[in-house]
Amino acid sequence: MNAPATILPHSPLDRLTFGNSFAALPPSFYTRLMPTPLPAPYLVDTSAGAADLIGLDPAAFADDEFIQAFSGNRLLPGSQPLAAVYSGHQFGVWAGQLGDGRAILLGDVAGNDGGRLELQLKGSGMTPYSRMGDGRAVLRSSIREYLCSEAMAALGIPTSRALSVIGSNQLAMRETQETTAVVTRMAPSFVRFGSFEHWYYNNQHDALKTLADYVIAQSYPELLDSDNPYQALLAEVTRRTAHLMAQWQAVGFMHGVMNTDNMSILGLTLDYGPFGFMEAYDPRHICNHTDQQGRYSYQMQPQIGHWNCFALGQALLPLIGSVEATEEALKHYQAQYAAKLDDLLHAKLGLQTRQPDDDKLFDAMFGVMQASHVDFTLFFRSLGELRQDDPASDTVLRDLFIDRAGFDAWALQYRARLKAENSQDQARKLAMHATNPKYVLRNYLAQIAIEKAQNKDFSEVRKLLQILEKPFDEQAQHAQYAALPPDWAGALEVSCSS
Structure with a gap:
């Protein structure tokens, strides 16, 4: 050709x-x-x-x-x-x-x-x-x-x-x-983690250094003055990756194929294949039908992010110079992830202060969500509508739960926590709606757009993009795009061919 x-x-x-x-x-x-x-x-x-x-x-x-x-x-x-x-x-x-x-x-x-x-x-x-x-x-x-x-x-x-x-x-x-x-x-x-692995496993350390120097000069010039720029590079990529994993978890996003060749050296979400957004909450959910062992399940993503950073650290070891210096660059991953996720969860629940038992409140919340397989996006969006002094306002939120008594018990804890910091309902609602999206790319919405496009009707692709460009806005005219997925959506499967 x-x-x-x-x-x-x-x-x-x-x-x-x-x-x-x-x-x-x-x-x-x-x-x-x-x-x-x-x-x-x-x-x-x-x-x-x-x-x-x-x-x-x-x-x-x-x-x-x-x-x-x-x-x-x-x-x-x-x-x-x-x-x-x-x-x-x-x-x-x-x-x-x-x-x-x-x-x-x-x-x-x-x-x-x-x-x-x-x-x-x-x-x-x-x-x-x-x-x-x-x-x-x-x-x-x-x-x-x-x-x-x-x-x-x-x-x-x-x-x-x-x-x-x-x-x-x-x-x-x-x-x-x-x-x-x-x-x-x-x-x-x-450039990917695997770009560095390529030269390390081929024992071409000069090429490895050339690539690292290129990435630092192009993307991390502030690291040039570090005592050990390669260690600083690993530390910064580890930090970005930890934060990215927390951001994925906070919106219920699942990548599906977190191989090291799909991991960005800049901490970007890269290579969209069998991805999915959590619907019925289950931390063990596997969005990739090809992933029979569940290596890349929702709950495993933070751990795999850490594993991948270790793989990058191994590749950079000849440049960093010692195992100890490499481990030093990697050691803050878990703390960085936990701190970022904690910030995001406080924002998602509209909490402006930190209290000693907040982790217990979060754990209890995810427990009742899992017990009823509550829709992830709808739950957090609806939670912003809760009013502290009016449990009757919980109808829409409460109806998401099979175990309504379990939700009621948790909501009691949540209300007490809001009162402890003198939370104001309207201000909290605005803040929560600015961090909890109403619209995400559910697989069934993508499938509808794809099927129309396969018949040369691209209007749904355009409409869906316009909705998703403003995920936090109410967009009342498009409310059906934020509804619970239809029954047929449960049969959709995405795999590595996606």
Whole structure:
């Protein structure tokens, strides 16, 4: 198949002036190659919020040059496309060399915040790292990643972003034949824990140092003056990862595949596959149908985050210089996670002060939630409506519980705790509604949008994005998107093919 042509000057995309910092690394870090053109591409949806991060006028979305550029059919001037190599532990087992098997990095462009953002086409064709894959992404998984990337950003959770989804009638085989698509992902860096593991396990310590120096210079320049910049790098990545795990837990988000090759060196949520948001609360819930052992269940995510940081520490050991210094960088993970989650839980319950028994209140809350398998998002959103002196106001909240007596007993404790800090109902409600989303990307909502898109109706993708961009707003006209999932949603399964 022919390589992409170059987009001509005076395109609406002229604003995107490419740099290629990753391409300046030695050739062993990547393979230069062109995206494989996507036959007869069509626009599925675009994110104005993501475009704004790189100063791209949404008017460019209507131009055919946009579709051609972000389907991989034409090369943007200055871009030096490449696929990066990395390795990793998958489901706790060393998998050896992996790499960008269906993603091609176009380069980096200036962001509105003064930094730079890399643009990557996911689903843009085979690379030397595709192993047995076809290099394509299907429309289903592309829409899921697109919507969840933007939804997580709106929730205030660190994440890669998604600029667009471009579809095609070209087919690829998954469980069945499905149409293909390309999603454009954006992040300051797509370097992973597994990028460091690759050089460590291949005993190439010079390359390991080159990568670490690059990451520090590009993303953590404040660490350059540290006594041991590599130890400082590990400590900062460990801190960010601990905080990210707490943020996931606080909104009920489950990643599904927390392999080290899917862990961002910047502490971003990366590589959306079989993710899910908790509905009927069960800490043992496994969102990934492929994960038969439950390694990546909801309750395991914080522990796996810690495990992955240890894997990164092992890879950085030759640079840090000693086991003791490496352990020093890792030792604060649990305290950082616990402190961040404690802050988030206090905010979710509208508590402005700390009391010695707050952990018992939280534990009791999760206990009654689990006993009745209460919808996670609805519970916390409804809790903001509770009034201290009017138990009769609990009707909607109470009706979420099978064990209403259990809820009543906990609500009594909660009310006493609110009174102990002279909480004011209206102010607390506003604060809680600003931290507890009304709208999250439930799998069944994504499925409805996907099925319509597969029939060339992209209106539900657009509508869902607009709702998810304002997850804390009431949006009374869209209240049905915050309702309990229908019965058929319980039969939905997502797997690594998602």
